[in-house]
Amino acid sequence: MLKRMSNNNGCSWLSSLxxxxxxxxxxxxxxxxxxxxxxxxxxxxxxxxxxxxxRQLLSLPPFPSHPLPGKNSTSAPGERDRVTAVNWIxxxxxxxxxxxxxxxxxxxxxxxxxxIAGDSFxxxxxxxxxxxxxxxxxxxxxxxxxxxxxxIAETRISRRYDAIPSGTLYPNADEIKYLQRLVMYKDFxxxxxxxxxxxPVKGNLPVHNSMDALAAAALSYxxxxxxxxxxxLDRETSGILLMGRTKDSVSHLQWLFSxxxxxxxxxxxxxxxxxxxxxxxxxxxxxxxxxxxxxIHAPLSKVLMNDGKTERVMLAHHSxxxxxxxxxxxxxxxxxxxxxxxxxxxxxxxxxxxxLRVHCAxxxxxxxxxxxxxxxxxxxxxxxxARVDMEPTTGKPYKLRRPEGLDVQKGSVLSKVPxxxxxxxxxxxxxIAKFLHVLGKSSEELHPSLSLQPDILRFVATMPNxxxxxxxxxxxxxx
Numbered sequence: 001m002l003k004r005m006s007n008n009n010g011c012s013w014l015s016s017l018x019x020x021x022x023x024x025x026x027x028x029x030x031x032x033x034x035x036x037x038x039x040x041x042x043x044x045x046x047x048x049x050x051x052x053x054x055r056q057l058l059s060l061p062p063f064p065s066h067p068l069p070g071k072n073s074t075s076a077p078g079e080r081d082r083v084t085a086v087n088w089i090x091x092x093x094x095x096x097x098x099x100x101x102x103x104x105x106x107x108x109x110x111x112x113x114x115x116i117a118g119d120s121f122x123x124x125x126x127x128x129x130x131x132x133x134x135x136x137x138x139x140x141x142x143x144x145x146x147x148x149x150x151x152i153a154e155t156r157i158s159r160r161y162d163a164i165p166s167g168t169l170y171p172n173a174d175e176i177k178y179l180q181r182l183v184m185y186k187d188f189x190x191x192x193x194x195x196x197x198x199x200p201v202k203g204n205l206p207v208h209n210s211m212d213a214l215a216a217a218a219l220s221y222x223x224x225x226x227x228x229x230x231x232x233l234d235r236e237t238s239g240i241l242l243m244g245r246t247k248d249s250v251s252h253l254q255w256l257f258s259x260x261x262x263x264x265x266x267x268x269x270x271x272x273x274x275x276x277x278x279x280x281x282x283x284x285x286x287x288x289x290x291x292x293x294x295x296i297h298a299p300l301s302k303v304l305m306n307d308g309k310t311e312r313v314m315l316a317h318h319s320x321x322x323x324x325x326x327x328x329x330x331x332x333x334x335x336x337x338x339x340x341x342x343x344x345x346x347x348x349x350x351x352x353x354x355x356l357r358v359h360c361a362x363x364x365x366x367x368x369x370x371x372x373x374x375x376x377x378x379x380x381x382x383x384x385x386a387r388v389d390m391e392p393t394t395g396k397p398y399k400l401r402r403p404e405g406l407d408v409q410k411g412s413v414l415s416k417v418p419x420x421x422x423x424x425x426x427x428x429x430x431x432i433a434k435f436l437h438v439l440g441k442s443s444e445e446l447h448p449s450l451s452l453q454p455d456i457l458r459f460v461a462t463m464p465n466x467x468x469x470x471x472x473x474x475x476x477x478x479x
Contacts, residue, residue, distance in 0.1 A: 038310050043376040057111070057147040060092055065142035085110065085146060086136035096152055104152060105136045115143040176218040183219070184240070184459055189249040189433040191219060191227045194461045195241040197419055201232045215243060231257040231351065236370065238464045239281070239424025249432050252439060256429065257351055267438050273430035273455045281346040281356060282334075282463070284413060284421035284470055285366035286375065286382050288342040293332035298363045299324040300352050312373070313354040315362045327352045329359045338474045340382055341369060341413060345425075356422065369413055369470075370420035411466030413473065419466045427459045 034045045068083065068091060083091075089101050089110070104110055111131040131147060140146075185192040193211075195201070200210045216226030227243035230253035244250035256277060264271055301316035301324040316324030328349040335343055344366075346356050357374050361367035367375020411419035434453045463471060 036305075038305060038312070038373060043373055056150045058150050058152070060089070060146045060148065063088060063140045063142055063144050063146075083140045084136060085112065085134050085138045085140060088140050088146065089148060089152075093152055100152065102136065104148060105134075108133050109149050110134055111147045112138070113145040113147070114141060175214075179214055179218045184461065185457070186221075187433045189245055189436060190253070191215075191243045191245060192427070192459050193241045193243065195233055195238055195424075197236050197238040197464055197466070200235045201229065201241065211241065219243075230254050233424060234354070234357075234420075234422075236420035237422045237424065238461075238467070239422075240279075240427040240459055240461045241424070242427065242429070244432075246436075248436055248439075252432060252436070253429075265439060267435065269455050270430060270435045270439065273435070276456055277429045278347055278426075279424060279428075280426040281348070282343065282423050282425045282467075283346055283356070283360065284341050284343055284369045284467070285360055285364070286341055286369060286378050287366040288337040289331065289333060289344065289364045289366055294330075296327075296329045296331065296359045296363045298327055298359060300327045300355065300358060301325070302353075313352075313358050315358065325352055326350060327355045327359065329356060331359075331364070335474075339413065341474070342366070343471075343474070368420060368422050370411070370418040371422075410469060412469035414470075415466075418470075419464075421467050421470060423461070423463050423467055425461060425463075429457055431455055431457050 033048075035048045036043055037046045037048075038044075063083075086101060086105060090096075090098060093101065110133065112134045113131050134146075182193045182195070183191060184194055193215075195211060202210055202212055212229050218226075220226040223245060227245050228250045230242050230244050230250055233239065233241055242253065244253050256274060299316040300313050302311050302313055304310070305312055330347040330349065332345050333342060334345055344360075346360075348355055354374070357368060357371050361371065361374035361378075367378050372379060411417075413421070431454055434455065462468075
């Protein structure tokens with residue numbers, strides 16, 4: 001119709017603008033390169049997510065020309081009238097922590113509109129200059145408006161949920177018994193738990209059933225407060241979890257598990273016990289390392305994914321200018337490769353986030369079974385490869401053991417979606433209850449009742465069900 005009208009009107013140039021579309025073959029969609037997207041610890045190739053939406057800004061009232069109430073009247077007139085942008089926002093949001101306001105300035109999220117002329121408050125937007133980013137020490141002028149994200153005001157609401165109080169959790173008798181069954185050891189200074197998989201260690205606003213909150217509600221025993229975390233395990237990782245029961249024990253144990261514990265005490269027995277501290281993890285990996293044992297020296301760095309929220313840890317390049325952290329891990333192979341997998345033992349010498357998972361996946365090239373965040377590509381290929389492994393003694397094809405009545409679909413190595421096969425198997429640490437009386441004192445003498453106690457405590461945890469099933473299936477030639 002448009003072409004016919006153009007001919008009747010003599011406008012031949014309109015005919016060149018007409019596009020004919022076929023209902024049978026619609027126009028091709030715009031091709032977009034797929035990127036790696038991570039959700040629920042599962043990485044996949046998908047179209048990129050939409051960019052960040054524009055932030056909702058909160059407009060503060062125009063800055064007044066008179067001195068602010070509560071301003072120190074003894075100051076000089078020039079100093080009394082000089083109010084910086086950060087002080088104006090702190091004055092307006094009295095309940096917001098200063099660190100939150102300063103972080104918004106560092107990220108360049110605070111903007112200002114200045115008056116073009118005049119000292120009175122002019123509401124007409126045409127007389128205001130365009131918004132510009134400001135610094136904390138910029139001086140406020142009468143009539144200027146500051147615009148901040150709504151997230152500053154929301155912090156006053158979310159502060160109630162920063163630390164989930166135990167009063168918000170009311171575990172019943174069965175839940176308390178279940179949590180107390182996880183306790184492997186308890187004295188007046190520490191509690192050692194055997195953490196199951198899929199239980200988060202540290203809680204936040206959307207996570208309420210975390211180990212720290214549940215322990216505060218159910219494992220306080222005769223103490224006024226519940227135990228506190230001194231180190232962490234990933235949500236999918238199982239094994240030994242250590243918690244402190246007193247402020248002194250928590251501070252000493254957090255120092256022990258930090259990466260800067262080089263200071264020496266006057267107590268020689270405590271120093272020797274600290275040097276003997278270590279953790280050992282057992283993991284089932286896809287493939288087998290080239291060397292049967294060794295030490296991994298590979299620094300780690302954090303990168304932000306396309307969604308702007310998810311962080312991913314990766315090996316840091318030596319030529320990169322991004323900040324990185326040193327990470328060292330000792331490993332040894334426990335047995336031959338069976339069904340394309342092998343068991344290895346890991347001993348971290350530094351304590352970094354996702355250190356073992358990244359070192360196995362990127363440094364060794366053997367991702368942990370069930371680690372879809374760092375080994376999703378190897379998992380997709382591993383399920384498609386038909387492997388025939390040979391027994392090391394007879395040379396015949398190896399057959400997996402299948403005990404009668406054993407359900408192999410409970411997250412084990414033969415299930416469609418295996419769970420993470422990483423377990424904190426062993427923990428050796430000083431007997432903190434013995435040394436608390438001498439730490440921080442010049443005297444090295446122990447109380448006679450404490451001298452008979454051991455200097456070092458050693459704990460060994462049992463594997464979770466899914467790892468135990470995989471172990472039983474592959475336990476013919478394991479060391």
